[in-house]
Amino acid sequence: MNKIIAFPQVGDYAYPITYLLKHIVRAETLYIPHISSETIELGSRYSPDFVCTPFKYTLGTFIECLELGANVLIQLGGGCRYGYYHELQKEILKNLNYHFTYINLVTEGKTDIKKIIKQFKKIDPKFSILKGLYYLFITKNMVKYMDEIDEYIRYNIGFEQEKNSFLNLKKEMLNSFSKTKGYFSLKRKYRYYKNKFKNIKLKNEPRFQVGIIGELYTVMEPSANYELELELASHGIAIKRYTNATYLLFEKKKKVKKYLKKAKDYIKYKMGADAADNIGRCIELCEEKFDGVIHIKSSFCTPEIGASLIIKKICQKYDMPLLEFSFDTNTSKVGMKTRCEAFVDMIEMRKENEKVLFRN
Amino acid sequence: MKKCYLGIDIGSISTKGVIIDYNNNILAKDYLETNGEPIQAVKKLIKSLKEQLPDDYVLKGIGTTGSARKLIGLMVDASIVKNEITAHAIGTLAIHPDVKTILEIGGQDSKIIILRNGIIVDYSMNTLCAAGTGAFLSSQAKRLSIPIEEFGNMALKSKTPVKIAARCTVFAESDLIHKAGLGYSKEDIIAGLCKSIVLNYLNNLGKGKKIEGPIVFQGGVSKNKGVVKYFKEVLKMPIIVDPNGHLMGAMGMAILAKQKETDKVYNLNFHDISFVTKGEECNRCSNHCEILRIYKDDELVDAWGSKCHRV
Numbered sequence: 001m002n003k004i005i006a007f008p009q010v011g012d013y014a015y016p017i018t019y020l021l022k023h024i025v026r027a028e029t030l031y032i033p034h035i036s037s038e039t040i041e042l043g044s045r046y047s048p049d050f051v052c053t054p055f056k057y058t059l060g061t062f063i064e065c066l067e068l069g070a071n072v073l074i075q076l077g078g079g080c081r082y083g084y085y086h087e088l089q090k091e092i093l094k095n096l097n098y099h100f101t102y103i104n105l106v107t108e109g110k111t112d113i114k115k116i117i118k119q120f121k122k123i124d125p126k127f128s129i130l131k132g133l134y135y136l137f138i139t140k141n142m143v144k145y146m147d148e149i150d151e152y153i154r155y156n157i158g159f160e161q162e163k164n165s166f167l168n169l170k171k172e173m174l175n176s177f178s179k180t181k182g183y184f185s186l187k188r189k190y191r192y193y194k195n196k197f198k199n200i201k202l203k204n205e206p207r208f209q210v211g212i213i214g215e216l217y218t219v220m221e222p223s224a225n226y227e228l229e230l231e232l233a234s235h236g237i238a239i240k241r242y243t244n245a246t247y248l249l250f251e252k253k254k255k256v257k258k259y260l261k262k263a264k265d266y267i268k269y270k271m272g273a274d275a276a277d278n279i280g281r282c283i284e285l286c287e288e289k290f291d292g293v294i295h296i297k298s299s300f301c302t303p304e305i306g307a308s309l310i311i312k313k314i315c316q317k318y319d320m321p322l323l324e325f326s327f328d329t330n331t332s333k334v335g336m337k338t339r340c341e342a343f344v345d346m347i348e349m350r351k352e353n354e355k356v357l358f359r360n
Numbered sequence: 361m362k363k364c365y366l367g368i369d370i371g372s373i374s375t376k377g378v379i380i381d382y383n384n385n386i387l388a389k390d391y392l393e394t395n396g397e398p399i400q401a402v403k404k405l406i407k408s409l410k411e412q413l414p415d416d417y418v419l420k421g422i423g424t425t426g427s428a429r430k431l432i433g434l435m436v437d438a439s440i441v442k443n444e445i446t447a448h449a450i451g452t453l454a455i456h457p458d459v460k461t462i463l464e465i466g467g468q469d470s471k472i473i474i475l476r477n478g479i480i481v482d483y484s485m486n487t488l489c490a491a492g493t494g495a496f497l498s499s500q501a502k503r504l505s506i507p508i509e510e511f512g513n514m515a516l517k518s519k520t521p522v523k524i525a526a527r528c529t530v531f532a533e534s535d536l537i538h539k540a541g542l543g544y545s546k547e548d549i550i551a552g553l554c555k556s557i558v559l560n561y562l563n564n565l566g567k568g569k570k571i572e573g574p575i576v577f578q579g580g581v582s583k584n585k586g587v588v589k590y591f592k593e594v595l596k597m598p599i600i601v602d603p604n605g606h607l608m609g610a611m612g613m614a615i616l617a618k619q620k621e622t623d624k625v626y627n628l629n630f631h632d633i634s635f636v637t638k639g640e641e642c643n644r645c646s647n648h649c650e651i652l653r654i655y656k657d658d659e660l661v662d663a664w665g666s667k668c669h670r671v
Contacts, residue, residue, distance in 0.1 A: 036646040312568045321482070334427075335485070342445035342483060349479040 003027035003123050006065035007074040008058035009035050011220045012146065013245055015174045020139040024132045025124040030070045032061065035223040039064055044329045046092055052081060053298030054217035056329055057224055059089055066098045072123055077106040078216075080273035080303050138183050140250075145190040147244040149173070152197055154241060158233035161201040169196060207238045208347050211285040213278040213311075214296035215304045218327055219243045225296055225325070226333045228340070232294075235344040240290070242281050243274060252277070259284075266310045275303035282311045286318035291347050293320055299328040321346055364417040366409070366626070367614030368402060368436070369447065369607075370394065370426040373467030373494065373580060375401040377409050378610040381417070382618070384454050388412035389607055398428035399435065403631050406436075410628045419626040423447075423613030427468070434654060434662055435635050440620050444609055449473050449480050451612030452576055455602060460572045463591065463599075465561065465581035467494040472565040484565045494581045496529050500536065500553055504546060511550060515586025518551035525556065532556055554586035558594055573597045578605040633657060642666060 005021055005028070007014075014032050021029045033039070035057060043060025062073055073093075075086050086104035093100065103119050105111060120127045149170075157166045173193040180186040210232060218224045220243060229239055247255070256270065259280025270276045278295070285293050295311050297304035308324060315322040323343045325336065364387055369376040371394065379388040388409045394401045423440045424433040425447040433441035452462050453475070462473040470493050474482040486493070501508045515521075522539045525531040532553075539549055577599045581587055583606070591599050602608070636655045641648055649666045 033646070037648055038646040309568070316568070316570075319481075338443045338445070339485060341443040342480075342485075345443070345446040346480045346483065350481070353477065353479045 003072050004030055004070045005072045005074060005123075006030045006032060006062065006068075006070035008061050008076075009033075009221065010217065011222070011245075012150075012170075012174055013143070013220075015178045016139045016142045016146065019142065019178050019180070020135055023135040025120055025127055027072070027123055030065055030068060033064050033068070035061065035221070040223075040329050046096065048088075050300055051088075052215075052300045052302075053224060053328055054082070054215075054221075055085055055089070057217070057221065058085065059092065062089065062093060063096070063098075066093065066100060071100045072103065073100050074103045074105065077104045078273065080301075082217075082273070083108060138180065138186060141183065142177055142180070142186060143245050143249075145186070145194075146174075146177070147246040149190075149194060149197060150244065151241075152194075154229060154233075154239045156200075156202055156238070157230075158236050158238065159202045159205060159207065161203055165200050166197070169193070169200070205236060207236060208291040208344070208351070209238045209240060210292040210294055210347075211281070211290050212239060212241045212294045212296065213243075213281045213285075214274075214294075214325075215298055215301045216243050216248060216274055218296050218298045218301075220245075224298065225327055226336050228294070228296065228325070228336065231337060231340050232344075235340065237344065240285075242277070256280075263310075266314070271306050272303040273301075275307040278304070278307050279310050279314070282314050286314060286320050291321070291351070292323065292343065294323045294325070294343075296325040296327065299326050321350065361418045362416060363420045363621075364413070365421045365614040365618045365621075366419060366423070366628075367447075367451075367610040367612065367617060368405065368422070368424045368426075368432060368438075369444075369609035369613065370398045370402060370424065370428040370432050371466055371468070371580075371609075372427055374606070375405050375426075376607050376610045377402075377405045378607050378614050379409055379413055379417075379419075380611065380614045380618070384611075384615065386604070386607075386611075387414065387417065389604070389610075391606060394428075398432060399635050399637075402432050402435065406628050406630050413628075419628065420621050420624075421614075421617030422626050423617035423620075425609050425613045430664075431637070431654070435633075435656070436630060437626070438617075439622065439624070439626075440613070440616050442613060442616055445471060445473060445480070445483050445485070447609045447612035447616070448578065449475060449612065450615050451608035451610070452578070453478055454611060454615055455604070455608075456574060456576055456600065459574050459576050459600075461575045463561070463575060463577045463582075464579040465493060465557070465577075465587070466579040467498075469493060470561055470565060470579070470581075472561075472569060472571075474569055474571075482569060484569065486564055494579070496532070497553065497557065497581060497584065500533070503533075503536075504540075504550070506546070506550070512554070512583070512585035512587070514547050515551040515554045515584075516589060518545075518547040520548055521551035521555050521590075522548050524549075524552040532560075551586060551590075554584065555590045555594075557581070557587055558590040562594065571595060571597075574600060576600045576602065576605070578602070578608050580606060582606070 007017055009032050018029050039060035042063045043056035047056045047059055077083050077086055090102045153166050160166055176189055232239055256277055259277045262280040262283050266279055267276055282293055364379050364381050367378050375394045376391050378386055381387055390405055390408045422436050422438045424438045425442050425444050429441050448464055452459055460475055464471045469486055471485045473480055498508050501511050522544050524535045575597055582601050588599055588601055634657055638653045640651050642651050647667050651663055651665045653663045654661050
């Protein structure tokens, strides 16, 4: 039987993951469908009601992929309830009479490389570690470049002169990246697109800066936060977001110590997932005099619920506007829009008031 | 000719409209039920406002807010469309410039707005539950077969309100049925309901907010004297309830329209415009967006709801 691999949809990372898998294992990688309302419906139908939302989204994607013929599922796993996803999802999907191999990359907070290699060897007996390492290196850089350019896009997309110029160029870049031949060709492409992005004409307007912090999946997957970033950008806001794949995979270990130190008035230990990081980031945003903080989480996300009260306290101390969202599978987009609009109005009113006070 | 400005607040239960002059004096006002038909309600509202308006005024701006703000904004060609939070804050500030907290409980949502020195510094809107809203009160009034207008007066008669779970509508309702079965008097149950609304509101929205006086209480539920009484009791502070409290959203929009004034002159002849909406599910991809097309005089003016911006 042919092996067909599938994995959950997160942000734009399907491009590098597909690229990596295509080159290291001789198996087909499925074109992962985008998360649609049908995906969410499927996922919630077979999930426990009070599980965090990413579980429902990823389960929905898996079911769709299995229907399309996938038989190898890859899940990442992490440091909170996410670490138990694989056991539960495996059981649920088995009960639905699907047949598949399930690979979990991070178990109990650790990556067992030997075990993963073993599993890949099962899929492809000729799996070569050396080749795997080479393409892993390229993919790592691809993710790094993508995140770097994304950061620039996020900060400027609200100010483009020609509508959709950022998004169209990004699509072009991702397609070009996924056709990369080797490391140097990737680097050339990165330089070319970086230059192109810098040349996009921007409106010269005063901008408000808002930092987005929160639970990682909701932050990174636009369909899980109802495209909050684009909505904010349409109000003329420059966005700073900390969480991305580069942070989670390569920087977290180092930076979480820095954040813990920063947040030492409030917490002593890590609180699971990104909760401690988010408290530290909130203090950082306040100290850097941002115009607002938005804290988003999926409903029932335990680490972030713990963090949210501390974040409220910090924002009160620094007199910082704070907007909180708890996204579930059925929150309507209208409610999110109303709150965003009011948030931007509030920031504007505050700024104008500051100006008046300054003049007096 | 003197200038005047119109503000419309189209809520889930009621539709409110105000026309003000340049000095924020109310020239015309009306309040009527939406009945789930915002377009018809607004047509009726505007007709009534037109009759109240003196002849020597010229309309220089229209603002819309409320849950149907976008649709009605399109229909009346509004100069400004804003969310309810900003509208309520601006409207209330015009009448109570020193207000520090606005409590608002409407038909379908409730909000708290914290202001300092005349600017919004914090706000919150209920997210998941309808327990702290007017819709819950009116459904329970129906269950106890008491007209909603008498609800507040009956609550005031009670000396010992029964305890009713404040967390959730479903729990509150089963508590209520249980207490009624045990034989508590209607007055005590109603008073308990009013108190549970207050507690739910403060638990849900007031958490972590610095509620300071002067406090203004608005929205349809502010007409309920029982709820006002328990707000006073729980917060231990005086509560201001304005007789025009339900018009504050519309008032705020009229003021915002004034600030955005242009040379354009608006008219109030909407009753003969045909304004039709047609909903359709798009089956071109798995998103199944519900697309709403809006026709003004048989001409497509806008379409909403698609994720890929298809009309």
